[in-house]
Amino acid sequence: MTESRRDFLKATALTTAGAALGLGFDAAADDKLTAASRLTDAQGQYALPPLPYDYKALEPVIDETTVRLHHDVHHKAYVDGANNALKQLAAARADGNFALVKHWSRELAFHGSGHVLHTLYWTSLTPSPGGEPKGDLSKAIAADFGDLAKLKAHLTKATVAVEASGWGVLAYQALDRRLTVLQAEKHQDLTVWGATPLLVIDVWEHAYYLKYQSKRADYVAAVWDILDWTAAGLRFEAARSAAR
Ligand SMILES: [Fe+2]
Structure with a gap:
């Protein structure tokens, strides 16, 4: 493994509730893919990564409208839901009131996993497939x-x-x-x-x-x-x- 690839894989490691996922790309792949694999922003908040290709790039297999709604609305909702769950759990720790801990734990599992899986999904697809596994x-x-x-x-x-x-x-x-x-x-x-x-x-x-x-x-x-x-x-x- 090259140093740049190792650095890349380290920089793009994904972590969420209960799961640690390695996500990386060849050093020759463009910067869009690196950005598309990041779960969080500079402040550590969950954030919606940009698509690594245009909304219409997966046509005719997946149409532009579906990709636009799927990424901008559905995926975004999981990001917001995961951030809210973290916020509510922090509030519970601050005031010592864990009456809703089961609810917010489930919300974190649902939305956090949704964010991870959608990030993996966009980067499991490509408008330029390179053929079979190698x-x-x-x-x-x-x-x-x-x-x-x-x-x-x-x-x-x-x-x-x-x-x-x-x-x-x-x-x-x-x-x-x-x-x-x-x-x-x-x-x-x-x-x-x-x-x-x-x-x-x-x-x-x-x-x-x-x-x-x-x-x-x-x-x-x-x-x-x-x-x-x-x-x-x-x-x-x-x-x-x-x-x-
Ligand atoms: Fe989805």
Whole structure:
């Protein structure tokens, strides 16, 4: 790993309630991707990162209106919700009144996870896909799933089958050093402690309904054409390094 990449990965490490996620990109990738991976601003508040591409850059797979609403309205709401939960929990500590600690803990888990997952989502997609997974990620996919086709079948089926709203997730489980496919209901349920997401697919209806209506499977199938395996490979590299 080059020094610049190590610095980059360190600078862009994501941390949220109960989860530490490595998110990084090749040093050759542009600064937009670095900015797009930051969860917080200079003051340490959660902040909405800019998209690493234009609103219409993912067309025809995902239309401009969907991306605009999804990023500017939905993702922003999770940022605001996470900041509010932190503020309310700080107030509870200040006055010693923890009567609503369960509520605000749940709010932090929901909105904080929503912020992390959407940040990962925008950087799991690219208008310039570089083809199939490469390097160590490709080897790990072969070892843990058989081959890319089997991973694709597994991740696609798991994502389409998410009950109600949620996510399909390719993750690295550091505890047993293996790749795994997860479903996340809402943003925070059915996840596994210790798993670092490498690539996520949003299947809340706001991610696809304007264009695909009830055809979630068509959306998931199309998204495979714009997955950023370079970003996933770098997150894998960071997660494995952290596990050593
Ligand atoms: Fe979403």
